[in-house]
Amino acid sequence: MSAPEPSARVGGTGAARRAAPRTASAHGSTALLTDRYELTMLQAxxxxxxxxxxxxxxxxxxxxxxxxxxxxxxxxxxxLEALADFRFGEPELEWLQAEKVVDDATLGFLADYRFTGDISGYAEGEVFFPRSPVMVVEGTFAECVLLETLVLSILNFDSAVASAASRMTSAAVDRPVLEMGSRRAHEHAAVAAARAAVVAGFAGTSNLEAGRRWGLPTIGTAAHAFILLHDDEESAFASQVASQGKGTTLLVDTYDVRRGVEAAIAAAGPGLGAVRLDSGDLLSLAQEVRRTLDSLGATSTRIVVTSDLDEHAIAALAAAPVDAYGVGTSVVTGSGAPTCGMVYKLVARAGEDGVMEPVAKASASKTSSGGRKNAARRLDAEGRAEAEVIIVGRDGEVAAWSPEEQGLRALHVPLVIGGAVDTRWCGAHGVHTAQQRHGLSRAELPRGARRLSADEPAVPTETVTLV
Amino acid sequence: MSAPEPSARVGGTGAARRAAPRTASAHGSTALLTDRYELTMLQAxxxxxxxxxxxxxxxxxxxxxxxxxxxxxxxxxxxLEALADFRFGEPELEWLQAEKVVDDATLGFLADYRFTGDISGYAEGEVFFPRSPVMVVEGTFAECVLLETLVLSILNFDSAVASAASRMTSAAVDRPVLEMGSRRAHEHAAVAAARAAVVAGFAGTSNLEAGRRWGLPTIGTAAHAFILLHDDEESAFASQVASQGKGTTLLVDTYDVRRGVEAAIAAAGPGLGAVRLDSGDLLSLAQEVRRTLDSLGATSTRIVVTSDLDEHAIAALAAAPVDAYGVGTSVVTGSGAPTCGMVYKLVARAGEDGVMEPVAKASASKTSSGGRKNAARRLDAEGRAEAEVIIVGRDGEVAAWSPEEQGLRALHVPLVIGGAVDTRWCGAHGVHTAQQRHGLSRAELPRGARRLSADEPAVPTETVTLV
Incomplete structure (x- = not known):
């Protein structure tokens, strides 16, 4: 096995490696959150x-x-946030060398690695359909191939959660939906799930790290353990009200719900913020609890329900006197679809002569369509989406094609230009923008698209091939 | 809202906070990977x-x-690894203070927080059944309640993956199964999924970070993009063999599989390590490829298949000439069960007088059984599991109860004693031990327990109440 020198155009050198800055990010390097074959392909x-x-x-x-x-x-x-941390520092390079994952020439390239290409794509929060080109990554093969696994891990998980979450906020209409599923997801996936749920319209999350990282509203008061810790429900409620104020939410279903509600109002007075129900037949229970609260004068005390809800359970409670929904398992696991099937495919590359050529796998199933794509949405006279329009063809023509000139809404926005991340899509601002985008895009869907029952994609995906 | 002084017995002070050591772990603090209500309960x-x-x-x-x-x-x-990083450092405390999540007295307690209690539980890799007490966390309410979300996030996700993975390695019998699902899971969940798959018998993973963190074998060679990058399949194969040696695995289904196999052997010679099939009807395709390889003299070249496999697809390929399975989506998403329903329940606590009392939620559904538990497995004369035996009762009696004296196999092992982690369960050694434990425990299941078809739990769970 020979180990030739790397190309001067893309490679670094072994010497450069020693001078490479160490990863200094607060979150650590993301560079090994990848599949081994990305690096062995790079080496070859x-x-x-x-x-x-x-x-x-x-x-x-x-x-x-x-x-x-x-x-x-x-x-x-x-x-985009992870891209900034995609650096091979000394710890990563030393491990790759010790394990002989790649040769010295490749280690030299990795030590100098910075993504210098362009990334464009659908704005976060946008809706998508089959074959929508939601992200386009462009640069040398070397710099792009390394990002495959990380890009897919993030988009597949976060989009699975947001896609489920959107059905829940849609079913809840104007009532707030709160994310409480951290314990049903990997501890770091839980943080991303909270963020994705908020993108799709959730009003807050129980996850503190998500609150810290992206400024999301955090919520939550007490569990059954707090009630059981105390000698009785009365002393638990009194303690919580003393500590959190009467605006708190008291969990009233540890023993008997009716007596729990009475004890709650006894502890906090009729100005109690809310009661929470976490078990039982929520439809009838919420009605009973509402009657009890009203009879005690607590007419503005809200009812929060949180028992294994999904979009169907939320829809079924539409007529119940419920003021907010807490959702756990079903949102963080994508409500039956825990990942998206997103793939990261090479669709065009330069030949020996530098001219871009479309490429695509040809055999059996899993075929894909070669060539650069653009994408736009066709709206009818009322502003309702009619079709997802995918433009495909030779590189130059597609790049020059203007959706606006065709009366279509453009879907691609620039995200990274020449390696420089547009940070408006990142951080708390990015989440806020994405939530707004989602609201607008969902409102634009055809009537009936928000029904929960199984059906075809809400609009067809049309492909236009430029000559 | 008043903010009384914390109890001297458990609280720290605002002054102690300034002296608290900063989190210095490589992975960062895990303390905010939790639900807000754990902290508000603590405050009250x-x-x-x-x-x-x-x-x-x-x-x-x-x-x-x-x-x-x-x-x-x-x-x-x-x-246990995350427990060492469960520290509230200055960045965490400052955020909690700025957001007014808890009061100053609670911040003082958190600054000094170290878990000083005991944790015992099933050994990692052990099989479990409904109501098996897989982990028991004991200490003050304050120190135990804070760990709830993190413990559940980890056990629910990792056990979901391992439970699915075990069905796959079982269906594969002696053929190796390789984990390749990183792109279908959150980028950090992917690392944990690789580990959990190996616990359940997978032979390796494509995930580099999992390789680095726990010494797992990493695998992988090339994707379709590598073939498409080149002018033709021949030059791609030649490049890969030059870079990786003829023991490599060549991906032969980009264009025509038969011509791909011929090109692969032309590039590497009959000593080629393996070919990989990632699409098509794998049963018939594997047979054709085996015939082609044999006809070219490549009788020891292996066939690896990797197209959307789950335990059922693996079982269906039992008669096909397949040498190894690569599994992605289905293992990292728990093959239809992306989380476990594990809960973390207060089952006993001291009263005002210091005497331990069993506690349990009483209303509606979701009831649980109060009191300390012990657990053991009853085996028949052949050493096959007959029942999961759960012992429940007053604290002292259960603690003193000996499974061995009853002729049962004990299931609880000590994990943390007085805050000191038994590190034999951690790191690469821990994964190795867990994989062995799983092999032994699975072999002990009744005949038929490894069938993939839907059925009841393989053994009943019996509860024995000590008087």
């Missing part, structure tokens, strides 16, 4: 000179989960 | 003096996912 491509070929990778999904009418793109801001 | 309990009550929390699941015959406990080692 550096050795044979193809690593520097200009390349376009596209992220899309071939289909929506069965019965779903639209998907919700989430995670774009997290991809 | 510190104020009313109940925070110091000695408490026993128990982790268990009420049921297995529909049709599953057993669950596999995974994540115990990660819980």
């Amino acid at each position: 491509a550096l050795a044979d000179g193809t690593a520097h070929r200009h390349s376009i990778f596209e992220v899309f999904t071939r289909r929506l989960p069965p019965g779903r009418r639209y998907g919700v793109l989430a995670g774009t801001g997290r991809v | 309990a510190l104020a009313d003096g109940t925070a110091h009550r000695h408490s026993i929390f128990e982790v268990f699941t009420r049921r297995l996912p529909p049709g599953r015959r057993y669950g596999v406990l995974a994540g115990t080692g990660r819980v």
Whole structure:
């Protein structure tokens, strides 16, 4: 096995490696959150000179989960945040060397690695359909291929959660929905799930780290353990009201719900903020609790329900006197679709002569469509979406194509230009912008698109091939 | 809202906070990977003096996912690793203060927080059934309640993956199964999923960070993008063989599989390590590829298949000439059960007089059984599991109860004693031990327990109440 020198155009050198700055991010390097084959492909491509070929990778999904009418793109801001931490520092390089994952020439390239290409895509929060090109990553093969696994991990998970969450906020209409599923997801996935739920309209989350990282509203008061810790419900309620004020939410279903409600109002007075129900037949229980609260004069005390809810359970409670929904398991696990099927495919690359050529896998199933894409949404006279329009063709023509000139709403926005991240999509501001985008895009869907019953995608995906 | 002084027995002081050491872990603090209500409960309990009550929390699941015959406990080692990083450093305390999540007295307690209690539980890799007490956390209410969300996040996710993975390695019999699902999971969940899959018998993973963190074998060679990057399949194969040696695995289904196999052997010779099939009808395709390889003299070249496999697809390929399975989506999403329903329940706590009392929620559904538990497995004369035996009762009696004296196999092992973690359960050694434990425990299940078809739990769970 020979280990030729890397291409001067893309590679670093072993010497450069020693001078590479150490990863200094608060979150640590994201560079090893990837599949081994991204690095072994890089090694072979550096050795044979193809690593520097200009390349376009596209992220899309071939289909929506069965019965779903639209998907919700989430995670774009997290991809951009993770990109800044995608650095191979000394700890990463030393491990790769010790394990002989790649050769010295490749280690040199990795030590100097910075993404210098362009990324565009759907704005975070936008809805998507089969084959929507939700992200386009462009640069040398070497710099783009390394990002595949990380980009997909983030977009697949965050979009799965947001797609489920959007159905829940849609079913809840104007009532707030709160994310409480941290314990049903990997401890870091839980943080991202909280963010994705808020992108899709959730009003807050129980997850503190998500609150810290993106400024999300955090919520939560007490569990059954707090009641059981005390000698009786009365002393638990008194303690909570003393500590949190009468605006707090008291959990009233540890023993008998009716007596729990009475004890709650006895402890806090009729100005109690809310009571929470976490078990039982919520439809009839909420009605009983409302009557009890009203009879005690607590007419403005709200009722929060939180027992294994999903979008269907929320819809079923539409007529119940419920003021807010807390959702756990079903939102963080994508309500039956825990991941999206997004893929990251090479769709065009330069040949030996530098001219861009479309490429695509040809055999059997799992085919994809080669060539650069653009995307737009066609709206009818009322501003309702009629079709997802995918433009495909030779590189130059697609790049020059203008959706606006065709009377279509453009879907691609620039995210990274020449390696520089547009930070408006990141952080708390990015989440806020994404939530607004989602609200607008969902409102634009055809009537009936928000029904929960299984059906086809809400609009067809049309492909226009430019000659 | 008043903010009384914290109890001297459990609280720290505002002054102590300034002297608290900063979090210095490589992975960062895990302390905010939690629900807000854990901290607000703590605040109220510190104020009313109940925070110091000695408490026993128990982790268990009420049921297995529909049709599953057993669950596999995974994540115990990660819980212990995360415990060392469960520290409230200055950045965490400053955010909690700025957001007014808790009062100053509580911040003082958090600044000094170290878990000083005991944790015992099933050994990682052990199989479990409904109501198996897989972990028991004991200490003051304050120190135990804070760990709830983190413990559940880890055990629920890791056990969901391991439970699915065990069905896959079982279906594969002696053929190796490789984890390749990173792109279908949150980027950090992917790392944990790789580990959990290995606990349940997977032979390796594509995830580099999992390789680095726990010494897992990492695998992977090239994707379709690598083939498409090159002018033709021949030059791509030649490049890969030059870079990786002829022992590599060549991906042969980008264009025509038969021509791909011929090109692969032309590039590497009949000593080629393996070919990979990632699409098509794998049963017939594997047979054709085997014939082609044999006809070219490549009789020892292996066939790896990797196209959307789950345990059922693996079982269906039992008669096909397949040498290894690569599994992605289905293992990292728990093959239809993306989380376990594990809960963390207060089952006993000291009263005002210091005497331990069993406690349990009483209303409606979601009831649980109060009191300290012990657990053991009853085996028949052949060493096959007959029943999961749960011992419940007054604290002292249960603690003194010996499974061995009853001829039963004990299931609880000590994990943390007086705050000191038994590090044999952590790191690479912990994963290795867990994989061995899983192999032994699965082999002990009744005949038929490993069938994939939906059925009841493989053994009944019996509860014995000590008087």
